[in-house]
Amino acid sequence: MTTTVVLRGVGVSPGRRAGVVARMPDPLPAPSTEPLPPGTDLPAAADRVDAAATLVHDTLVAAAATARGEAADVLAVTAEMAADPTLVDEARRRVLETSATPQRAVWDAAAVVVDGLLALGGMFAERAGDVRDVRDRVVATLTGAPLPGVPDPGTPFVLVARDLAPADTARLDPDAVLALVTEGGGPTSHTAILARALGIPAVVAVPGVDALRDGDAVLVDGSVGEVVRDPDADAVARAGRRPARPTRLTAPGATADGLPVALLANVADPAGAHVAAAAGAEGVGLLRTEFRFLGRTVAPGVEEQVDAYRQVLAAFPGRKVVVRTLDAGADKPLPFVTARDEPNPALGVRGLRTSWEHPQVLDDQLVAIARAAASSDADVHVMAPMVATVDEARDFVDRCAVHGLPVAGVMVEVPSAALRAGRLLAHAHFASIGTNDLTQYAMAADRELAGLARLSTSWQPAVLDLVAATCAGGRERGRPVGVCGEAAADPALAPVLVGLGVTSLSMTPRALPDVAAVLSTVTAQRCRELADVALDADGADEARAAVRAALPVLADLGL
Structure with a gap:
């Protein structure tokens, strides 16, 4: 017999949806510390860092060009991070001076940048997640690994993650993602803002999301901030009966007694x-x-x-x-x-x-x-x-x-x-x-x-x-x-x-x-x-x- 479990967070995008969980994949593992073999053309290896970073930058710029609103802004900012010479120059130095592989050099260079941002605190610390996202994209490009991103189980799903990189949130498909649940974020984080813009019910700052596994049935209430694992059939049916609502504004805004808003x-x-x-x-x-x-x-x-x-x-x-x-x-x-x-x-x-x-x-x-x-x-x-x-x-x-x-x-x-x-x-x-x-x-x-x-x-x-x-x-x-x-x-x-x-x-x-x-x-x-x-x-x-x-x-x- 299954037991209904209720996790509580902060509802940031209204609506109730029921579906099965698909979790964000685990982050890329750290590359091997084994150096490049003796005799390797180190300048050519360093040039691979530049090429991979440029490809990631250009891909994000292209995505920003086809996105709208806040999503376009987020992708453009992440692309700018990929073009930041601080990361690339430090990675090149490590390849040339220590014979690090390009992927390990990028990994370690990103750690230096992240530590610096975290030490500065405030808004700079918030950018640490963007650096890690760019790091993973560049490393995946260098190694041929799948790019980090949202899973695609083939059917609509509830996306569960510890947190989402802004670039991932910006590319969510509202036809595929029924609802969003994250351990991180807040009511005015980029994740919350983009979820509202896409009309995806979302609950953020949910402790214990590790308890949710791929395939779990959940009901997400983005209005009150609840995530119910193994909901009963009646609750699922109610969530599925979404009242028909207009998709556009058909008259000027006003209160019931005619005060214009x-x-x-x-x-x-x-x-x-x-x-x-x-x-x-x-x-x-x-x-x-x-x-x-x-x-x-x-x-x-x-x-x-x-x-x-x-x-x-x-x-x-x-x-x-x-x-x-x-x-x-x-x-x-x-x-x-x-x-x-x-x-x-x-x-x-x-x-x-x-x-x-x-x-x-x-x-x-x-x-x-x-x-x-x-x-x-x-x-x-x-x-x-x-x-x-x-x-x-x-x-x-x-x-x-x-x-x-x-x-x-x-x-x-x-x-x-x-x-x-x-x-x-x-x-x-x-x-x-x-x-x-x-x-x-x-x-x-x-x-x-x-x-x-x-x-x-x-x-x-x-x-x-x-x-x-x-x-x-x-x-x-x-x-x-x-x-x-x-x-x-x-x-x-x-x-x-x-x-x-x-x-x-x-x-x-x-x-x-x-x-x-x-x-x-x-x-x-x-x-x-x-x-x-x-x-x-x-x-x-x-x-x-x-x-x-x-x-x-x-x-x-x-x-």
């Missing part, structure tokens, strides 16, 4: 803009412009940027498109605006701060945005990331005006901006809350660390207090306040945000119909009551559970 899309490139438009998005609440900057050693020219922005704007004639200026730094280092040796890049030169030393990069971008807007029917707004002070808000708005961009806003991602929102909005025309970073900074919790996953959620009452403070500042100045972080895509959290005073929600296009469906069942007053429920909770789990209990529509929709 603009439902917008987060977009990362022209292809993503067309997907968002097809999903019925009312506009774009966040255009990430990094797609034209990642993987480069110099900034793109004005003409190239104009062309790219025009393609996005063309998908939304007559509708709002909020363009975020370059958000480099932290997990998106760019050699032409960020330093490689920052001790704590999450608290370093990122976002708008990169313009302090490199003003021309921002000015060129504003010129390009203005030229693209002038030839478009879209309603173009511009906003700056990582604004922390009133002076920064004022200077950015003035700078935009000089370039002919009359509607300029700020991202609220650090507590100082939330607490002083009224003063910032005396200058900025709108605010957009980036809940991912706001949560990270408010809770002092690295969003990639599984051990901190329960802190790294926008359900934390302290984070909701900061959202409320931002909205109060908006009301004081008569300015709109939106949310463009991952919190906007949570159908249970959306009414709470509206109750706090948020006027627009921008999210992955897949989430639009679900958020609209939930909002259409609650009045504005009910949203305010739910906000009070969440703010009155002592912690995130309590807040989420109380709000979900008050929203039976979530169960009706399979959310």
Whole structure:
């Protein structure tokens, strides 16, 4: 007789699915330490390292070119890691000076890079997993071993892993992967963000995933964060009865009593803009412009940027498109605006701060945005990331005006901006809350660390207090306040945000119909009551559970 076992983690992508487990394969074993035979052509052996790294880089770049949104960004960043001369040069040195085999040289060189990143801590430490992923791909290329990646059992399955490399998550097939379960990660990790974008139910930060074996039957509930091994037949049947829901937004977002709530899309490139438009998005609440900057050693020219922005704007004639200026730094280092040796890049030169030393990069971008807007029917707004002070808000708005961009806003991602929102909005025309970073900074919790996953959620009452403070500042100045972080895509959290005073929600296009469906069942007053429920909770789990209990529509929709 089988025994039902329930593992609990953090639900990061809603939905319930039942299926059989397929585990990520074991990592590549360390290559032999046996050196190359005497008489080996060492320069030729070292050249094999360059060739393998180049092939891995080119493969990832090609994958990024066919991916969309966050997936494209993740693949581009991983490709940049494969091209990093630090790893290749150290591996070449080991081949030439110690006669190490190319594969062993890459393995040991990667260990040096990883140790250095871990010693630096913070965002640098997060990149250690990317280095290991690139290492395994280069070693597999050198040895002819299968490339690391997601298994393919031939039928739909539940993917279980200790953790997923960003490049693997970016390439998940939602038709094959029923659900995702990982021991690592957090609510705003790349794994969580990409799972939501793909519509794959996911639970992360699950202790004990080693207990799940290939072929085990499991039920994954990404809404409440449960993984049930050997579920009973009734539970499996309920998970299989997924209510039919619209796949696109068919009407403007609003509460049951008609309070408008603009439902917008987060977009990362022209292809993503067309997907968002097809999903019925009312506009774009966040255009990430990094797609034209990642993987480069110099900034793109004005003409190239104009062309790219025009393609996005063309998908939304007559509708709002909020363009975020370059958000480099932290997990998106760019050699032409960020330093490689920052001790704590999450608290370093990122976002708008990169313009302090490199003003021309921002000015060129504003010129390009203005030229693209002038030839478009879209309603173009511009906003700056990582604004922390009133002076920064004022200077950015003035700078935009000089370039002919009359509607300029700020991202609220650090507590100082939330607490002083009224003063910032005396200058900025709108605010957009980036809940991912706001949560990270408010809770002092690295969003990639599984051990901190329960802190790294926008359900934390302290984070909701900061959202409320931002909205109060908006009301004081008569300015709109939106949310463009991952919190906007949570159908249970959306009414709470509206109750706090948020006027627009921008999210992955897949989430639009679900958020609209939930909002259409609650009045504005009910949203305010739910906000009070969440703010009155002592912690995130309590807040989420109380709000979900008050929203039976979530169960009706399979959310």
